Amino acid sequence: MSGLHSVSHSIEFTQALPLKSGAVIQSYLLKVQTYGTLNANQSNAVLICHALNASHHVAGLDEKTGELGWWDNMIGPGKPVDTDAFFVIGVNNLGSCFGSTGPMSIDPKTQQPYGSAFPLVTVEDWVESQARLADYFGIKRFAAVMGGSLGGMQALAWSTMYPARVAHCIVIASAANLSAQNIAFNEIARNAIMSDPDFYAGNYYAHQTRPRRGLRVARMVGHITYLSNDDMAEKFGRELRRAPGAPNTYNFNFDTEFEVESYLRYQGDKFANYFDANSYLLITRALDYFDPAREFDGHLSKALAGVQAKFLLISFTTDWRFAPERSREIVKALLDNKRTISYAEIDAPHGHDAFLLDDLRYHGVVRAYFHNMLQDLQ
Amino acid sequence: MSGLHSVSHSIEFTQALPLKSGAVIQSYLLKVQTYGTLNANQSNAVLICHALNASHHVAGLDEKTGELGWWDNMIGPGKPVDTDAFFVIGVNNLGSCFGSTGPMSIDPKTQQPYGSAFPLVTVEDWVESQARLADYFGIKRFAAVMGGSLGGMQALAWSTMYPARVAHCIVIASAANLSAQNIAFNEIARNAIMSDPDFYAGNYYAHQTRPRRGLRVARMVGHITYLSNDDMAEKFGRELRRAPGAPNTYNFNFDTEFEVESYLRYQGDKFANYFDANSYLLITRALDYFDPAREFDGHLSKALAGVQAKFLLISFTTDWRFAPERSREIVKALLDNKRTISYAEIDAPHGHDAFLLDDLRYHGVVRAYFHNMLQDLQ
Numbered sequence: 001m002s003g004l005h006s007v008s009h010s011i012e013f014t015q016a017l018p019l020k021s022g023a024v025i026q027s028y029l030l031k032v033q034t035y036g037t038l039n040a041n042q043s044n045a046v047l048i049c050h051a052l053n054a055s056h057h058v059a060g061l062d063e064k065t066g067e068l069g070w071w072d073n074m075i076g077p078g079k080p081v082d083t084d085a086f087f088v089i090g091v092n093n094l095g096s097c098f099g100s101t102g103p104m105s106i107d108p109k110t111q112q113p114y115g116s117a118f119p120l121v122t123v124e125d126w127v128e129s130q131a132r133l134a135d136y137f138g139i140k141r142f143a144a145v146m147g148g149s150l151g152g153m154q155a156l157a158w159s160t161m162y163p164a165r166v167a168h169c170i171v172i173a174s175a176a177n178l179s180a181q182n183i184a185f186n187e188i189a190r191n192a193i194m195s196d197p198d199f200y201a202g203n204y205y206a207h208q209t210r211p212r213r214g215l216r217v218a219r220m221v222g223h224i225t226y227l228s229n230d231d232m233a234e235k236f237g238r239e240l241r242r243a244p245g246a247p248n249t250y251n252f253n254f255d256t257e258f259e260v261e262s263y264l265r266y267q268g269d270k271f272a273n274y275f276d277a278n279s280y281l282l283i284t285r286a287l288d289y290f291d292p293a294r295e296f297d298g299h300l301s302k303a304l305a306g307v308q309a310k311f312l313l314i315s316f317t318t319d320w321r322f323a324p325e326r327s328r329e330i331v332k333a334l335l336d337n338k339r340t341i342s343y344a345e346i347d348a349p350h351g352h353d354a355f356l357l358d359d360l361r362y363h364g365v366v367r368a369y370f371h372n373m374l375q376d377l378q
Numbered sequence: 379m380s381g382l383h384s385v386s387h388s389i390e391f392t393q394a395l396p397l398k399s400g401a402v403i404q405s406y407l408l409k410v411q412t413y414g415t416l417n418a419n420q421s422n423a424v425l426i427c428h429a430l431n432a433s434h435h436v437a438g439l440d441e442k443t444g445e446l447g448w449w450d451n452m453i454g455p456g457k458p459v460d461t462d463a464f465f466v467i468g469v470n471n472l473g474s475c476f477g478s479t480g481p482m483s484i485d486p487k488t489q490q491p492y493g494s495a496f497p498l499v500t501v502e503d504w505v506e507s508q509a510r511l512a513d514y515f516g517i518k519r520f521a522a523v524m525g526g527s528l529g530g531m532q533a534l535a536w537s538t539m540y541p542a543r544v545a546h547c548i549v550i551a552s553a554a555n556l557s558a559q560n561i562a563f564n565e566i567a568r569n570a571i572m573s574d575p576d577f578y579a580g581n582y583y584a585h586q587t588r589p590r591r592g593l594r595v596a597r598m599v600g601h602i603t604y605l606s607n608d609d610m611a612e613k614f615g616r617e618l619r620r621a622p623g624a625p626n627t628y629n630f631n632f633d634t635e636f637e638v639e640s641y642l643r644y645q646g647d648k649f650a651n652y653f654d655a656n657s658y659l660l661i662t663r664a665l666d667y668f669d670p671a672r673e674f675d676g677h678l679s680k681a682l683a684g685v686q687a688k689f690l691l692i693s694f695t696t697d698w699r700f701a702p703e704r705s706r707e708i709v710k711a712l713l714d715n716k717r718t719i720s721y722a723e724i725d726a727p728h729g730h731d732a733f734l735l736d737d738l739r740y741h742g743v744v745r746a747y748f749h750n751m752l753q754d755l756q
Contacts, residue, residue, distance in 0.1 A: 020630075021628075177616060179607065179610070179611055180611050180613070180616065180636070180637075181602065181605075181607045181610045181611070183616070183638050183639065184638050187636075187638070188598045188599055191598065191643070191646070192595050195594070196591075213574075216573070217569055217595060220562075221566055224559065224562050224563065229557065232558035232559045233557055233559070238556070238669060238672075250399075252497075252667075254568060254572065254663065257666065258561050260558040260562050260565070261561065261562075264566070265565075265569070268569070288636065291616060320607075
């Protein structure tokens with residue numbers, strides 16, 4: 001892990017976890033990666049919650065895969081979330097497919113992969129499992145719980161479910177629930193997967209196959225929503241995909257004609273090779289279901305009445321998946337409750353993906369926020 | 379056809395049609411519907427060009443299917459395009475699937491359906507076929523060529539390919555080419571269709587099946603881009619799909635949970651039952667390829683240098699498929715050429731679909747424009 005002090009953990013939890021759906025997971029494993037050192041009074045811990053397709057591997061080089069952590073530009077020694085000062089925890093969520101218990105895992109009851117028998121987990125269930133993880137590390141209160149997109153929803157849920165355990169809640173490029181359009185995109189992705197004949201009602205493992213075609217379409221759909229219209233225009237425009245020297249004219253067929261097609265196909269194929277379809281279904285559904293205001297007749301202010309954390313919210317101007325107005329809804333609800341909030345709307349061209357990218361102003365805000373946090377700690 | 383004077387035509391063209399791709403269609407049939415009466419000097423003809431999934435049946439009640447024409451609110455006696463004054467022609471495009479020659483038709487060479495052997499046709503090829511249709515009716519110059527979305531692209535192509543044959547060019551909710559994001563959505567739709575095992579490389583007719591799963595996903599993707607974000611929020615929000623009296627709580631499964639899912643599935647299924655997959659591929663590709671500025675190094679002003687028509691352009695504020703800025707690009711290019719233009723940007727909540735809907739201001743603009751046109755005719 002390249003200079004960065006990092007430890008891998010596989011932690012077995014044997015106390016049954018009751019889920020929001022009514023189902024119960026009897027025991028489960030969480031795959032965890034920690035960075036830096038927990039201080040003597042356990043006050044410097046930062047929990048990083050991941051989005052749809054990410055994992056516990058938030059920073060540093062994975063020696064096995066040769067890949068950098070998904071938030072490596074944000075987290076590490078001297079980085080905005082400085083692992084020289086903070087103890088950072090990355091955890092692969094229950095139901096995902098990077099080592100924590102999920103649909104690909106063996107169901108102890110049947111000795112077969114769970115497949116479609118794996119229960120639906122919600123954002124709140126993830127928070128419960130993460131609270132037990134905090135207990136495991138002896139952390140009573142996080143310096144910060146932080147996440148982008150679906151990760152931001154987990155951070156928000158932490159602030160309402162365990163108000164006393166979150167000093168700072170950092171919610172980036174997120175929303176307090178999905179819009180109808182967001183749900184519609186998820187539904188298309190699920191429909192593509194579930195209608196793939198290789199899906200076998202979720203039990204494709206037994207058939208030594210996976211619904212690659214459906215996953216590919218699902219990822220392509222997702223990808224469009226991660227990029228801004230302008231960003232796609234800038235990156236691809238109407239450029240044709242042509243070998244050097246080949247004539248720059250239409251081929252009049254359905255093969256890859258445009259650069260943007262080539263890009264989407266590549267992203268779709270790559271994803272179909274590494275991501276589990278059942279996990280994709282489950283995590284998109286967790287996104288659909290998240291809606292803390294639901295139990296309060298849609299009043300987000302009421303849903304957030306009990307939060308104690310201080311908040312940092314960040315949105316990006318060209319993000320049309322979770323547009324700035326969705327962050328402002330949270331800001332308003334927190335202001336209604338007279339909470340302490342910092343809110344930054346970053347003028348960035350890269351759409352929803354901006355939360356994963358290096359951006360001077362964005363990282364400057366996070367760096368300053370953690371710097372101030374550190375003063376409070378000491 | 380309910381009070382409206384309307385005539386169905388099936389017109390065989392036996393002169394070979396050379397296509398932009400280099401392929402040639404030896405003979406073809408166009409399915410045409412006309413409304414009203416052509417005047418003595420053939421000066422009152424209006425050609426209506428259709429978009430992706432529409433047809434020649436633009437107005438009135440079809441007695442066989444019981445369906446109203448797709449632009450019935452716009453076209454008819456006393457309507458904005460008044461068939462008491464104008465002779466309106468609706469034509470099903472070559473390559474489509476509502477009676478004109480297309481992939482479902484029998485290839486005279488093989489006596490089998492064309493299937494994937496049907497050549498790719500472009501917007502310009504459609505204009506050529508429509509020019510022959512004009513010749514058939516003895517129309518030297520259209521009072522107007524009019525269309526929305528892909529139909530608007532055909533109208534625009536008419537104005538450059540046959541400048542002397544178009545008195546007025548009416549381009550609604552359209553663009554001078556697709557953006558990278560537009561192409562990306564088309565690519566996803568095509569990918570869903572072509573990866574459906576029932577697609578059989580386009581020759582599914584021989585297998586007595588059709589790629590329903592792929593078509594369904596394709597239509598769901600399309601549908602999201604036709605509606606505005608606000609419109610979906612207004613229509614569906616996060617409402618659950620529940621039988622009367624059923625508890626308004628999550629079911630924790632992948633069945634239809636939300637109203638928006640139910641709506642999309644319904645639209646997808648309906649479409650998969652009536653539209654031909656090969657036509658869908660072909661027409662989305664015609665959309666991708668359309669780009670009159672391409673031969674002029676991307677300079678739309680140069681591409682439109684030869685147009686003679688007067689223009690009416692209309693866009694809708696919440697249309698994110700072909701946003702107002704795309705219409706303004708055309709307006710600018712026409713102004714560069716000192717053409718006569720009327721441009722209306724209609725504040726309407728319904729996204730791209732707005733061009734098909736009844737809207738007082740929108741229809742008022744079209745009504746006034748045709749009224750003025752009539753003064754010139756007389």
